[in-house]
Amino acid sequence: MHGRDSELADLHRLAAGRDGGLVVVCGTGGLGKTTLAAQAAQQAEKKGRAVFWVRWQDDATRLAHDLTRIAQELGLAESRLHDAQSGRAALVDVVWEHLAAVPGWVIVLDNVDTPRNLDSGGELPGSYRGWVRPEGAGLLLVTTRDSARDTWGPQARLVPLESLSAGASGAVLCDAASAAGTTEEAAALGGRLGGLPLALDTAGRYLANPTSRYRTFTAYQHALDTEFGDLVGAEHPRGTDPEIARRVVRHTFDLSLTQLHTDGYTLARSALFLLALLAPAPVPRAFLTPALLTDATGQSATAAELDAALAALHQYSLISTPTAPTTGTSDGQALTVGQVVLHPLVHEVIGLTAPPGTDRTTCHTALDTHLTHTVHDTTSADRAGWPTARLLAPHLPALLHRTSPTDFTTTRNVLDSLADTLRDAGAAAGEHLLRQCVLDADTHHLGPDRPHTLTSRSNLATTLQALGRYQEAADLHQQNLSDRERVLGPGHSSTLTSRGNLASTLRALGRYQEAADLHQQNLSDRERVLGPGHSSTLISRNNLATALRALGRYQEAADLHQQTLSDYERVLGPDHPHI
Numbered sequence: 001m002h003g004r005d006s007e008l009a010d011l012h013r014l015a016a017g018r019d020g021g022l023v024v025v026c027g028t029g030g031l032g033k034t035t036l037a038a039q040a041a042q043q044a045e046k047k048g049r050a051v052f053w054v055r056w057q058d059d060a061t062r063l064a065h066d067l068t069r070i071a072q073e074l075g076l077a078e079s080r081l082h083d084a085q086s087g088r089a090a091l092v093d094v095v096w097e098h099l100a101a102v103p104g105w106v107i108v109l110d111n112v113d114t115p116r117n118l119d120s121g122g123e124l125p126g127s128y129r130g131w132v133r134p135e136g137a138g139l140l141l142v143t144t145r146d147s148a149r150d151t152w153g154p155q156a157r158l159v160p161l162e163s164l165s166a167g168a169s170g171a172v173l174c175d176a177a178s179a180a181g182t183t184e185e186a187a188a189l190g191g192r193l194g195g196l197p198l199a200l201d202t203a204g205r206y207l208a209n210p211t212s213r214y215r216t217f218t219a220y221q222h223a224l225d226t227e228f229g230d231l232v233g234a235e236h237p238r239g240t241d242p243e244i245a246r247r248v249v250r251h252t253f254d255l256s257l258t259q260l261h262t263d264g265y266t267l268a269r270s271a272l273f274l275l276a277l278l279a280p281a282p283v284p285r286a287f288l289t290p291a292l293l294t295d296a297t298g299q300s301a302t303a304a305e306l307d308a309a310l311a312a313l314h315q316y317s318l319i320s321t322p323t324a325p326t327t328g329t330s331d332g333q334a335l336t337v338g339q340v341v342l343h344p345l346v347h348e349v350i351g352l353t354a355p356p357g358t359d360r361t362t363c364h365t366a367l368d369t370h371l372t373h374t375v376h377d378t379t380s381a382d383r384a385g386w387p388t389a390r391l392l393a394p395h396l397p398a399l400l401h402r403t404s405p406t407d408f409t410t411t412r413n414v415l416d417s418l419a420d421t422l423r424d425a426g427a428a429a430g431e432h433l434l435r436q437c438v439l440d441a442d443t444h445h446l447g448p449d450r451p452h453t454l455t456s457r458s459n460l461a462t463t464l465q466a467l468g469r470y471q472e473a474a475d476l477h478q479q480n481l482s483d484r485e486r487v488l489g490p491g492h493s494s495t496l497t498s499r500g501n502l503a504s505t506l507r508a509l510g511r512y513q514e515a516a517d518l519h520q521q522n523l524s525d526r527e528r529v530l531g532p533g534h535s536s537t538l539i540s541r542n543n544l545a546t547a548l549r550a551l552g553r554y555q556e557a558a559d560l561h562q563q564t565l566s567d568y569e570r571v572l573g574p575d576h577p578h579i
Contacts, residue, residue: 001035001036001039002164002168002169002171002172002175003164003165003167003168003169003171003172003195004032004036004039004161004164007025007036007159007161008036008039008040008043010159011023011025011036011037011040011043011141011159012040012043012044014139014157015040015043015044015047015049015106015139015141016044016047016049018103018137020103020135020136020137020138020139020140021134021135021136021139021140021155021157022132022133022134022136022140022142022152022153022155022156022157023139023140023141023142023156023157023159024142024143024144024152024156024157024158024159025037025141025142025143025144025159025161026143026144026145026146026147026158026159026160026161026317027145027147027160027161027162027317028145028253028256028316028317028318028343028346029145029198029246029252029253029255029256030196030197030198030199030249030252030253030345031161031162031163031196031197031198031317032161032197032198033143033144033161034110034111034143035197036143036161037108037110037141037143038108040106040108040141041053041106041108041141044106044139045106048104049104049105049106049138050073050074050104050105050106050138051105051106051107051108052070052073052105052106052107052108053108053110054066054067054070054107054108054109054110055110055111056109056110056111056112056113056114056118058114058117059117060117060118060119060120060130060131061120063109063118063131064091064092064131067095067099067107067131068081068091068095070105070107071094071095071098071099074098074099074102074105075098075102076094076095076098080094080097080098081094092129092130092131095131096133096135096136099133099136099137099138100135100136100137101137102137102138103137103138104137104138105136105137105138105139106138106139106141107136107138107139107140107141108141108142108143109132109140109141109142109143110143111143111144111246112132112142112143112144112146113144113145113146113255113256113259114259115132115144115146115151115152116263118130118131118132119131124150124151124153125151125152125153126149126150126151126152126153126154126156127153128153128155132152134153134155134156145255145256145259145316145317146315146316147160147315147316147317148315151315160317162195163194163195163196163343164190164195164196164197164200165195166187166188166190166191166195167187167190168190168195169186169187169189169190169191169193169195169200170183170184170185170186170187170188170189170190171183171186172190172197172200172201172204173186173189173190173200173203173204173207173217174186175204176200176201176203176204176205176207176208177204177207177208177217179215180207180208180215180216180217180220181216181217181218182217185216185217185218185221186217188217188218188221189203189217189218189220189221192221192224193232193345194343194344194345196249196343196345198247198249198252199232199249199345201247202231202232202247202249203220203231203232206220206231207220228348228352229352232249232250232345232348232349233249233250233348233349233352234248234249234250235248235250235251249345249349250349250352253318253346253349253350256316256318257269257272257318259316260309260312260313260316263312265308265309265312265313266299266305266309267293267299267301267305267306267308267309268309268310268312268313269355270293270296270297270299270355270358271288271293271306271309271310271313272313272318272319272342272346272350273350273351273354273355273358273363274288274292274293274296274297274363274367275288275319275340275342275347275350276342276346276347276348276350276351277351277360277363277364277367278367278395278398279394279395279397279398280342280344280347280348281391281394281395282322282339282340282341282391283339283340283341283391283395284337284338284339284374284388284391284392285310285321285337285338285339285340286337286338286374286388287370287371287374287392288306288310288340289303289306289370290302290303290305290306291370292366292367292370293306295365295366295369295370296358296362296363296366296367297355297357297358297362297363298357298362310340318342318343318346319340319341319342319346320340320341320343321338321339321340321341322339322341337387337388337391339391364402367399368399368402368403371392371395371396371399371414372399372411372414374388374392375392375396375414375417375418376414376417378392378418378421379417379418379420379421383425385421386421386422386424386425386427389418389421389422389425389427389430390422390425390427390430392418393418393422393427393430393431393433393434394430394433396414396415396418396434396437397415397433397434397437399411399414399415400412400415400437400438400441401441405445408441408445412438412441412442412452415434415437415438416434416438416456416459418434419431419434419435419438419459419463422434423463423466428463428466428467429467431463431466432460432463432464432467435456435459435460435463436460438456438459438460439453439456439457439459439460442456448483449483449487451494454480454483454484454494454498457476457479457480458476458477458480458497458498458501460476461473461474461476461477461480461501461505462501464476465504465505465508470505470508470509471509473505473508474502474505474506474509477498477501477502477505478502480498480501480502481495481498481499481501481502484498490525491525491528491529493536496522496525496526496536496540499518499521499522500518500519500522500539500540500543502518503515503516503518503519503522503543503547504543506518507546507547507550512547512550512551513551515547515550516544516547516548516550516551519540519543519544519547520544522540522543522544523537523540523541523543523544526540532567533567533570533571535571538564538567538568538571541560541563541564542560542561542564544560545557545558545560545561545564548560565579
């Protein structure tokens with residue numbers, strides 16, 4: 001079973017052991033919990049274990065009947081059943097007394113997605129007073145979407161399933177449709193499908209069908225960009241058998257949301273939809289507020305209700321809340337931030353359809369407003385805001401794409417503001433995303449020669465240099481210099497700034513003579529226009545000295561540095577930081 005070797009080995013060891021107990025295979029819909037349990041059951045049967053399969057049907061009475069029948073097949077005495085029927089003992093205790101005494105069995109209790117209904121009194125199975133107990137001499141194997149430790153109790157062994165790796169996903173697809181392409185192409189499609197076994201099965205069956213429009217892994221992957229809803233996110237037909245509907249990707253997530261709503265978590269579906277409207281990237285937990293939910297959906301929300309809804313989504317593995325990495329310190333304290341993450345396929349499927357009574361445009365408006373406020377709070381927080389700034393960056397380009405022409409300048413300034421914070425935080429990758437987005441938008445809305453556009457191009461070039469992409473940075477600085485010389489003239493202060501930026505980047509490329517020539521030109525222009533003692537002239541002289549040093553012209557460099565030092569001491573005084 002591709003990608004599940006470790007989990008399967010653990011289940012095989014537990015089924016073959018003498019200790020028995022309770023094992024819970026858990027995770028969101030579509031991860032292959034039932035398939036893993038079936039494989040484990042098959043292995044146990046080959047080893048001589050008595051294997052029984054019970055499909056949970058949300059009916060405690062039916063479960064009692066099934067487990068009683070199993071206990072009878074394992075030798076439960078009629079006299080003990082008579083004790084239960086006459087009221088001298090509880091049936092559940094009679095059954096489990098026998099299961100605790102008889103070894104060598106494996107019972108699979110499949111799809112227990114409503115664990116509170118296992119007991120007619122609504123008690124969680126983790127109390128171990130109902131039909132799920134850990135003291136059996138054999139192995140009770142439960143599959144469920146509910147991954148909470150509190151649900152299953154301290155003696156349960158939880159086996160949480162994660163998505164398959166790209167390699168394992170590719171192997172699944174190759175098994176299903178061996179003629180559809182190479183292992184690399186299969187792995188790429190598997191990664192696009194987020195390693196979700198149900199989605200891989202859907203794609204594999206489609207590709208293996210000789211009448212399908214797309215017959216290769218690559219063609220199917222490309223088609224997902226425009227036909228995702230039809231290929232993977234299709235709704236299940238009305239009236240379909242529930243077990244067949246479970247094999248439809250969209251429906252398997254909807255089952256969980258319906259159950260959460262039934263359990264009283266009325267904000268869960270709306271909160272998940274809002275997350276799906278954001279970029280497929282981690283979201284700062286602090287961004288998800290009752291006010292955001294209320295503005296987006298019109299639903300009244302309290303902090304406690306939202307906390308409960310997110311906890312329930314996490315419990316059903318529809319979201320994850322990984323620990324954010326430390327991203328610096330403030331006053332000696334590590335800077336971390338809570339985050340919420342959606343599986344990429346959950347993100348795409350949930351975003352297809354707004355919940356009843358929810359307007360997608362209203363949700364976008366609320367998200368954009370709250371993103372703007374959160375950016376303002378984050379950039380005002382100095383170093384303490386850096387971890388949140390990193391998480392916010394992927395979600396801002398969409399805000400700029402949706403902005404109206406009248407609000408364009410305000411919105412672009414929001415992105416620029418966060419990019420400045422990311423620069424201070426040393427988060428060049430996130431900064432690059434925003435700088436590129438702003439430049440593209442400025443070029444489109446304002447034109448390539450406008451001052452804002454030229455500044456945005458310079459900002460992007462500087463970010464590329466910070467990423468070590470020197471040639472790209474030099475090309476942009478050269479473009480800016482040419483445009484400013486043409487529009488503003490060769491002696492304009494902005495032109496000189498572009499010339500200096502290009503020279504610094506050329507120096508990083510090892511093109512020292514070209515860098516020195518540009519710095520010499522800048523120094524001559526600034527001495528002529530501003531005078532030899534102007535602060536900008538001193539900066540140009542210092543830059544030229546540094547370039548000459550790189551050329552090995554040490555005496556000339558030293559002379560210029562000495563001249564700059566003397567001028568700084570004269571203008572600023574001997575104790576100024578520049579000195």
